[in-house]
Amino acid sequence: MPELPEVETVRRDLAPLVSGRRIQRFIVFEGGERVLVGAPKDYVRSRLEGMQIGELGRRGKYLVLPLVEARSGAGEGSLVLHLRMTGSLKHRRADHEADRFERARIELDDGTALRFCDVRKFGTFEIIDDVDTYFSEKLGAEPLTAAFTLDALWSALRGRQSALKSALLDQSNVAGLGNIYVDEALFLARLHPSVPAGSLRPAERAALHEAIEQTLREGIEHRGASFRDYRDGKGEEGSQQFFVRVFRRTDQPCDTCGSTIRRSVVGGRSSHWCPSCQPVGQTRRKVNSSRRG
DNA sequence: CGTTACCTGAAA
C-alpha cells in the first residue's frame, strides 16, 4: 500500500524525531515474528539495542534506519523496513495507549517509541549490513533523483512485451511505483495500461517519464493517499485520495473530458483509465522493433 | 508470463 510518496512522507515526519536518538529497547508483540522474516528476534534485538539511529533514509518503498555505534560512530548496518499493504510506523510516547495490531516497537532514549502496526503482517524488518548492494540487486532507478533519467527508464522498458503497467509495478525497473501512482502516471502520459512496455515511441517515453515524476511529486505534496489504511508518521491521513484522476474512480466522469472512467484487470491488478484521455496503446499489440518499413 | 500464497478486516 504505501508507495513512494507515502513512505517519503513517513520518512520526513520521523527523521527529526528519531535521527540521533539511541535505541533503548526493541519489543516484538504477537504476530511480530513473521515481520522479522525468519531472523530470530533475539538477534534483531541485539543488533538494535544500544545503537544510535543515523539519518533516516528511503529507497523506493523501503525505509532505512542506519545503525551507528554511539561511541565510535561506526556504521553497524541498517534496519530496513517495508510497510507492504497495511503497515504503518508511528512516533508516539512510549507510554501512549497500545495501538491495535502493533507488531513491534522501538523505544528511544527520550521516552518516545516507533510503533510498527500491521493488520496483515506482510510488512518486513530486516537488518542489512550493506544496503547499497541489497538495493542495487532488487531495485531499479530511484525517481525524483538524478539517476532517474529518460534513458534509465527506457533501458528498463525496452524489449519488454509485457503490459506497461506490469513493467512499471516491477520494482526492479523503477523503484517506488505502486498501483495508485502507476494508474495516475499512465493517465497523465495518456497511455493505456495494457500497451506493450517496449513499444513506446520516443515522445511517449518522454511523456511517461515526466508523468511519473509529476504524479509522485504531487503525492508527496499531499502527504500521500489514505484510501484506507495508510497513515503518516503522526498517525494522520494524507489527502492525495482527493486529487486522483482515475484511481478507484470507476464509472465516474473523467474531470478532463467527461468520459466514463473504466476499470480492468491488468497483470492481476485493478487498473483504472479513461478511454478517451488514454488512447495510446489501446489497440497496439506487439513490440515493433523488428518490424520493417 | 500469469496465477497463487501470504494475512486480516472492511465493504459489497
Added chain:
DNA sequence: TTTCAGGTAACG
C-alpha cells in the same frame, strides 16, 4: 457470505 485491498515472492 463473498469479494476486495495501496505489495511482493514463489510458483508452474
